[in-house]
Amino acid sequence: MTERAPLTILAIAGSLRDGSLNKAAAAAAVANAPPGITVQLAEIGDIPLYDQDVQDAGFPASVTELGGRIEAADAVLFVTPEYNYSVPGVLKNAIDWVSRLSPQPFAGKAAGIMGVSPGNLGTARAQYHLRQIGVFLDLHFLNRPEVMIGQAGSKFEDGRLTDADTIERIQALLSALGEWSQRLDQTAEAPAGLAAAS
Ligand code: FNR
Numbered sequence: 001m002t003e004r005a006p007l008t009i010l011a012i013a014g015s016l017r018d019g020s021l022n023k024a025a026a027a028a029a030v031a032n033a034p035p036g037i038t039v040q041l042a043e044i045g046d047i048p049l050y051d052q053d054v055q056d057a058g059f060p061a062s063v064t065e066l067g068g069r070i071e072a073a074d075a076v077l078f079v080t081p082e083y084n085y086s087v088p089g090v091l092k093n094a095i096d097w098v099s100r101l102s103p104q105p106f107a108g109k110a111a112g113i114m115g116v117s118p119g120n121l122g123t124a125r126a127q128y129h130l131r132q133i134g135v136f137l138d139l140h141f142l143n144r145p146e147v148m149i150g151q152a153g154s155k156f157e158d159g160r161l162t163d164a165d166t167i168e169r170i171q172a173l174l175s176a177l178g179e180w181s182q183r184l185d186q187t188a189e190a191p192a193g194l195a196a197a198s
Pocket of ligand 1: 014016017081082116122
């Protein structure tokens with residue numbers, strides 16, 4: 001029997017700071033990925049502010065590299081804080097850059113979201129804004145499970161996610177996202193199969 005290659009999920013954190021809770025949650029996804037799934041971390045800290053003059057002169061390497069990694073991944077996982085009830089500028093800026101690549105790497109891609117905040121709502125408002133952005137990008141967001149990690153002060157220690165329930169929820173999200181990416185792949189292949197059968 002041939003062994004299936006592990007599914008690759010590219011995690012894009014929406015915070016740049018070293019002590020980021022969201023980066024720590026992304027690291028927990030890497031460390032606790034279920035069997036058959038590999039989670040990789042994207043880098044967005046080197047991406048300049050979007051400027052069409054810069055684009056016209058040539059895409060920065062940081063943008064083309066990120067686009068290539070998104071293209072190569074089976075799914076993307078946004079791990080983002082909420083800033084002023086929305087998506088942080090650094091993440092929106094990275095998305096805006098990548099969205100100008102051709103072919104547009106997010107199109108048709110499976111995607112998931114999780115986010116961490118010290119407050120109660122666990123980035124709920126930012127997550128729904130991100131889903132709206134995904135409509136234009138033709139991202140296919142997984143609906144459930146929603147992973148909104150609030151009250152972070154009690155769930156992280158020394159920069160690491162230590163809360164067992166939260167780690168389980170992240171694993172459930174990764175499993176569901178892996179299955180979702182496979183379902184989308186099968187759907188993309190279906191028309192040819194149907195045509196051959198008729
Ligand atoms: C925040 N924070 C925040 N939290 C929240 O739950 N809702 C919000 O709208 C905002 N708005 C906001 C704006 C700005 C500019 C900053 C810097 C912060 C707090 C935020 O959740 C907290 O700083 C997180 O720890 C940021 O995520 P990282 O960097 O720890 O991953």
